[in-house]
Amino acid sequence: MRCPFCESDKIRVVDSRPSDDGASIRRRRECEDGDCGKRFTTYERVEQVRKLVVVKRDATRVPFDSDKILKGLHAACGKRPISEEAKEDLVRMLEDQLHREFDREVSTSEIGKRVSTALRGIDAVAYIRFASEQEQFVGAEDFAALLDELKRKPPPPPNQEPLFEEG
C-alpha cells in the first residue's frame, strides 16, 4: 500500500475498528514519510463476489472502481474546506449503496447523479463543479439558475447513513 499523497510505502496503522454495519474494518493510516505525514482511511471487506459493472455513456463497460469517484471528488472539491475523511466516507457510502441497489450494472450517469446529490448537501461550490464536470449543466445561465435554486431550496434530507463519522 502506498500513501495517496506522496506514494511513500512507509505507512503505519493508527486506528482500527469495524464500520457501523460491521461489514468492513476501517483503518486510519498515517504516512511515515517525514515531509508528508498525512492520514488517510482504508476499508477492508470481503471481496464482492459479483462485481458491479459500470456502463459508460458510449455503452462500453468497465469494472466499478471507487477510486474514480474519489478522484472526481478531489477535482470537484479542490481547496474547499471538506476533509479527506469526509470524501472517503462519502465514497464508501456510495459504494455500499450502489452494490446494494444494483445487481450487476450501473450507469456512469446514475453514479454521477448520486455523487452530485451527496455533494449538494455538503458544499454548494463543490456540487456545482462536480455537476458541470458531469456535463449536467452547461453555461453561465445554468450556473446562475442553480445558485438561485440553492438559495431557495434547503439541502436534501441527510442519507440514511451519516456522511461524517464522529471521532
Ligand SMILES: [Zn+2]
Ligand atoms: Zn505520504
